[in-house]
Amino acid sequence: MTIDKTFDPAAIEAKWYAHWESTGAFRPERLNAEPYTIVNPPPNVTGSLHIGHALDNTLQDILIRHARMQGKDALWVVGMDHAGIATQMVVERQMAERQQKRTDFTRDEFVAKVWEWKEESGGAITGQLRRLGCSMDWENERFTMDEGFSKAVIKVFVDLYNQGLLYRDKRLVNWDPRFKSAISDLEVETREVNGHMWHFKYPLAAGETYTYVERDADGIVTLEEERDYIAIATTRPETMLGDGAVAVHPGDERYKQIVGKLCEIPVGPKEHRRLIPIITDEYPDPDFGSGAVKITGAHDQNDYGVAQRNNIPMYRLMDEVASMRSDGVPYSEAAAQAKAIAAGGQWTAADIDALNLVPDAYRGLDRYEARKRVVADIDADGLVIAVESKTIQQPFGDRSGVVIEPMLTDQWYVDAKTLAAPAIEAVRSGAINVVPKSWEKTYFNWMENIQPWCVSRQLWWGHRIPAWFDKDGNIFVAEDEAGAQALAGEGVELTHDPDVLDTWFSSALWPFGTLGWPAQTSELDRHYPNDVLVSGFDILFFWDARMAMQGIHFMKEVPWKTLYLHGLVRAADGSKMSKSKGNTVDPLGLIDQYGADALRFFMAAMESQGRDIKMDESRVAGYRNFATKLWNAARFAQSNGIGGSQSISAPKAELAVNRWIIGEVVETVEKLNKAFAEFRFDGMADVIYHMVFDQFCDWYLELIKPAYVDGEKGEMDEESKTVAGWVLDQILVMLHPFMPFITEELWHALSDPTHPRKYDIIHAKWPAPNASADRAAIDEVSWVIETISKTRSFKAELNIPPGTRLTANIAAPQVSTAAIIERQAAALSRLGRIDQFVYSSVDTNNVAQIVVGDDTIVYALDGVIDLSAERVRINKAIEAATKERDALAGRLSNAAFTEKAKPEAVEKARADHAEKAAEAERLTAALARLG
């Protein structure tokens, strides 16, 4: 098959992908081979391929194709994530377009609609991953909500519950008022926003007063006055309605006199205002604000802790959309009940929760509207001390973008601390190898301070929590309702917990749930632990850490031996890509424009030690050019009768140029293997790029190019054809993990028609040349390259047309040089335009001279030469050589260096010095010869 003149990626990509997939190439039967496993981070079923996926999946595909070529039983597990909140959002948004909402349907109807959506519109990304060339095992594609996987999820829940590692608790959770659901700590992002801090007076009960004294650091009194109030600062006045106490630091002298007394919350109808105690707690910082803090246990994380420690009631003020509550008895009655409780009555958390302490006038108001009203009312009473403008740290839902409200609710929690301990140990002991290692510290820091993980979500789309309640609130956890009924006893009426599980709870099981667990399948046996997990560091806590915890807990073994973390792909200006900013780059557009191979190579070349990657389209274009270069090299090979090689071992070779290029292949394989062992993707790309461009195309192909004799193209020698064919094959194989499409195309195009390829390159064997570098060949080719380069160089600098043919004179050549010249005459003539070498001096000083190794080559020029330019040129070279010579001499004359430096370093310095000195000498002689 003749290779087309132009390289058109689109023309070959679809063809080869379809071929691989239809022939089962991604998962060859290799039951006796060493297993190699990667599980793909399941993309959201709603997702489409973004640039981050392109990076993540390219890296994995490089690893899996490499492993496959090493003959391993390479399995790349693929599937999709049901993505609870994200998917429910998408479907609800579509409903909204038709003036429908979720609650127009029953839960079952809604869930059925989501499934319908999933079947029709979900999973667009799988086609896009194929376009990128990813060689996943599509035959066994999984979904986090498919039957088998769901079974694993339920079992994990039940087991953790029975082991006491999962429990139901009423705590302050991050409540997302838009989704009307709890979310985990990780799903909250703190942003700095402009806000205010209000300073209010909380009047002391019954008009009491005290002497307020403030002192500076030296104890000098700076303020002394009678006060009938305690000053409180808050950024959230609307939560005052739920205050249970005012706290001061136990060592705060200013308030000692009034600790234990009562003060009044200055909001609401005056006749019903509540009194709250002034207590002490370590939490308040005497140096901040007034040093006194109002305690609203139900709406603030810090206050929650104080309230718990001091048994202060926590009054919930808001409803599920974070508006002020409007349920319950009228405020007057509620306030009376609260007063009774405060006076020492018996109360339970449920009693408190039922109590709505929002004054009637504020009921049903949005929290921010309520804030305005509260502030206005306090102001009207003259109790505002000051209003400060201030940037405050505010929690936002990472998906909803709305302000999170801490709320006291019943949720399910995983005892993450217990599960984290062995996961920490696994990294510490090296059972999990974190690459780059610098991420270990971040991992440890988070894991060591891990908090209980809230796993219940008040959504409809997801794994329904396998818990049932009787009417007294007793909990029965079992894999199904019958099991729960059995636990509860016959005839007990049960209600199924309406909540679903956090999406990450299920995806944490991905490394073993996809392999058939809880069944003990052979797949599970072979492919767990996985070999590598490739993930962006942005999901280190969300996903990676949780996989480590769940994997070790349920499988008694780490989920993967290596955790490779890569960075983010950023926009060209370094900013984060986001749809809202409109600065995203579509990987599919890049594939259309430059080809998947070019995009993949770009990703590999830019991936270095987990650093972020700045998008640079010109580099993608550069790697498209690289692919074109390879394409044309293959065309050249084909036109010279160079076909596919049938050999893994390097062919025998006599010619120096062939022995040299075989050595280059050997070296490239070694460097590539090292880079793979170290997960240095940029290193891999660099090595193969230079092998193809510099060694193979720029020199080797040029050196073996047949000469034209009388206008007729000469025939290439057989040895070079054989070697070139073998080298090109090794290049294609080594490049295949990075550029799968073009290499597969060329692999077949280059096959010898009489001996077609026995297999696709995707199954070719990774190079093992069984050869070594050849010193003599390297020296010979290096001499040729240097001579040609320097000859071209002086022509360019002296403005001599590059095509000018010259005779080279060497007065007294080294014996080895003469031999090289004799063998390489054709190459020197064609590439260096050197007609002949004459071993004598020239009788003119109208010359250009170059120094190559121990020889000075003199070119006599027919008056065309600008001697002053040649002097400048040689002087520059002398300067460079003497500078280096002198630097080395300086070092060598330093006794401290020769005595203390490593012997190899001294030896090398001596050798380099001798060489530079000789070169300087020769150049100086050359300059003198110009007269």
Added chain:
RNA sequence: GGGCGAUUAGCUCAGUGGUAGAGCACUCGCUUCACACGCGAGGGGUCACAAGUUCAAACCUUGUAUCGCCCACCA
């Protein structure tokens, strides 16, 4: 407040102790029969700053500055 990372050529980035590198961009030359998405030849950097360790520092130590990210309960 704690932690991590970055600072090297115009741009994007490699380089962890022994004479500063790549790609792109730039300059000059080339219709050399694989390739102008090309070929050849060049220019361009006191490696953020300061001090220290060392025979020797872009690289190790300490500090400073600037930028970025993550974590954290100052109302």
